[in-house]
Amino acid sequence: MKKQLCAILTAVTTGLLLTACSTASKTQTVEGTGTGKHGEIKVAVTFKGNKIEKIKVLSQNENKVLAKPVYNQLKDTIVAKNSTDVDVISGSTYTSKGYIAAINAAVKKAGITLKTTKTKSKSTGPKIGKTNHFDVVVVGSGGGGFSAAIEAKKAGKKVAIIEKMPTVGGNTLISGGEMNAPGNWVQKKLGIKGDSVKSYYKDTMKGGDYLGDPKMVHILANNALGSAKWLRDDIHVKFINDQLFQFGGHSYKRALIPVGHTGQELVTKLDKKAKSLKIPIYTNMKAKSLIKRNDRIVGVKARYQDKKNVTFNAKKAVILTTGGFGSNVKMRTKYNKEYDKRYKSTDTAGTMGDGIVMAQNVGAKLTNMKYIQTYPIANPKTGMISLLADTRFDGAILVNQEGNRFVEELERRDVISKAILKQTGGYTYQIWNDKIDGISKTKAAHKAEYNELIKQGLLYKADTIDELAKDFKIDPAALKATIKKVNRYAKTGKDKDFHHRAGLVSLAKGPYYIEKAVPSVHHTMGGLVINEKTEVLNKKGKAIPGLYAAGELTGVIQGSNRLGGNAIADIITFGRIAGKTAGKL
Structure with missing residues (x-):
């Protein structure tokens, strides 16, 4: 009887061990679905026992640029930690949550419990020294920042872009990407006659209640078509060839529309061009302050992933292209009490007015700050x-x-x-x-x-x-x-x-x-005062040596109100001017 009982216990124990070994080594691939910012995200997760081996996205409709760090960096973190208890990617919150939810659905369907593994995070960007030396440092990676960096690099300068968010693109990326250009090639194809630099100038001045600097608006009007052709011919942005928009306040249909109807087309092509020119882009790098020496701006102090202090020396110029302050409720209400937390914002989470504050701290003059659109x-x-x-x-x-x-x-x-x-x-x-x-x-x-x-x-x-x-x-x-x-x-x-x-x-x-x-809340018209060279001016109207700016953080173009389609024309035109100016230093 004892022998029989021992034999049975041995058999059961062996069976349990074999089952445990089998479960621990079993490989299975299970699908899961979550809801992202733009619909369902479907993934296939491969497990070996209780460990995630691989995650593959099967279908999704998320913004390609914003989703990239989710499907790469976040994926790598989840696999390395063997856990979905991870921080979302800043600026891609909804995509991150949908992706994590899809993986959790697969885990539940697989019937397993994940056991967290301790791991060290790896940097996927360019190598970052404590102190870095460049000729030109561009702060911000929207359309203006890319345009400035590309032009400065083509002029022979050693250039870097620093960006506080995990992804490039800023508001340019999530915009419709439409761009006003009087006398453009699509107007000619559609038989639209009568539009001119003069009429575009008049519309823009009137649209801003004549509070824009006439000299600067003239520069915008005179260069908008050239900027559009530069995007088309040099950057290879594709515009729809048989359709234009006529935004409110414009006398003509003159807004070119990128393929896909979003700024993703612009940012993707600008990013590709910057990479081909070997311009390093440091993401997760928040600029904290400008370095001033002998009354000249000579660099930027920044913080990487809120963990490491980094200095970027700029031998020739610092170009600020950090956008406005539409997502900063405290700053909005400081200048106009109407736009409090009752108003949501169309802007990215990073649109906090950082560049305006940094420049103000070194004596820059501000204008039109109360005008918020x-x-x-x-x-x-x-x-x-x-x-x-x-x-x-x-x-x-x-x-x-x-x-x-x-x-x-x-x-x-x-x-x-x-x-x-x-x-x-x-x-x-x-x-x-x-x-x-x-x-x-x-x-x-x-x-x-x-x-x-x-x-x-x-x-x-x-x-x-x-x-x-x-x-x-x-x-x-x-x-x-x-x-x-x-x-x-x-x-x-x-x-x-x-x-x-x-x-x-x-x-x-x-x-x-x-x-x-x-x-x-969509656009803040106020910001830094710049001149025709994009030099940032101080309160006495004098240029601050070494400091330049372009885009929404400037306050001299749009006056009290920005007309639709003018933002892209503005940031590309003045971003290019800033880059060319720095390229001559």
């Missing part, structure tokens, strides 16, 4: 700009809760935003049909946003006006009356209510789309 059509839940709603530039209308139009849809952004805030609930509905979408091609360009808005209950598609009104509880009779009037004005070419400058488009046929939207 909201983008009228943004997501009420996230504050994100709605690129899908670019249909407004091709005929979509805005109505209030009562079903009535209340403003010209191509007015200035600040005018539309203020008009929206006066309506019931402080929101608007944008309405368009397939005819208008066929002109704008926005649904095809922004499928992820389209699906996300539907999921959030902020966008509906309907076959009839009655159904459309029902979706957001608008009085159907009032809305039908408004649409009937729009159709009549579209036919006659005269908008008797709001004088739509491009002419309304018929909404006689469905299907229809209706989107709920609110204004969101």
Whole structure:
């Protein structure tokens, strides 16, 4: 009996050991799904026992540039630690969370428990010394920063870009990427005549209530087309060759549209060009202060990953291209109490006004700081700009809760935003049909946003006006009356209510789309005073030696209000001027 019991126990023990060994060495690949910023992220995770061996993204719709550190750096950290209990990538929070959720779903499906492994993080960027020496140091890696760095490098200077976020691109990356250029090649193809540098200058000055520096706005107007051609011919940015936007406040359709309808096309190509020129880009590198010696700016003190102090000496110039302060509520309310935490922002998390503060600390003069712009059509839940709603530039209308139009849809952004805030609930509905979408091609360009808005209950598609009104509880009779009037004005070419400058488009046929939207802080017009060489001026109007700036952190171009499509023209034009100026030092 004892022998039989021993034999049974031995067999059971052996079986358990074999099962344990089998489980510990078992290899399996399991799929999991999570929700990112732009829809589902689907991954396949390969496990060996209780350890993650490999993670592969099967499908996703995230921004390619912002997602890159998630699918590379974050992936490597998760595999190395064998844990999903990791920090998200700053600036890519929603993508990070969706990616982690997808991996956790796979872990749960695999029926395993991960055991964390201690590991040291590895740097994937260029080697970083405590002190680094360059001719030109560019702070910020948006369109302005890349343009400055590329021009300075082509002039023979040793150049570096430092960027506080984990990814390059700044607001340029998440923008629509449209760029005003009077007399451009698409206008000629479409037969648009009459536009000129003069008319563009007048529109920009008037759009900013004549508070922009006339000399600087002249430089913008005279160089915008050349900057667009530089992007097209030297940087190889692809623009749509048969479509333009006419943003509010402009006399003509003059805004070039990049392929994909976002700034991702610009940033990807600028980044590629910088890499081909071997310009080092230090991400996760937050500039903290400017180094001043003998009244000259000679470098930047920075901090890497908030762990290591790093000095960047600049023998010739420091060029600031750090953007505005749209995401900094404290700074916004310092200069204009209206724009408090009630307002969300379309900007990246890094748009905190760092460059303005650093320059101010070495004596730089500021101007127009109280002028803060909201983008009228943004997501009420996230504050994100709605690129899908670019249909407004091709005929979509805005109505209030009562079903009535209340403003010209191509007015200035600040005018539309203020008009929206006066309506019931402080929101608007944008309405368009397939005819208008066929002109704008926005649904095809922004499928992820389209699906996300539907999921959030902020966008509906309907076959009839009655159904459309029902979706957001608008009085159907009032809305039908408004649409009937729009159709009549579209036919006659005269908008008797709001004088739509491009002419309304018929909404006689469905299907229809209706989107709920609110204004969101989008651009800060104020900033540093610069001259035609992009030198930063002090409070006495004298240039601060060694310090240059371009883009949204400057305050002399846009006046009280920036017209749509002017930001890209601004940052590329003056970024290039800054780089060329530094290249001659």
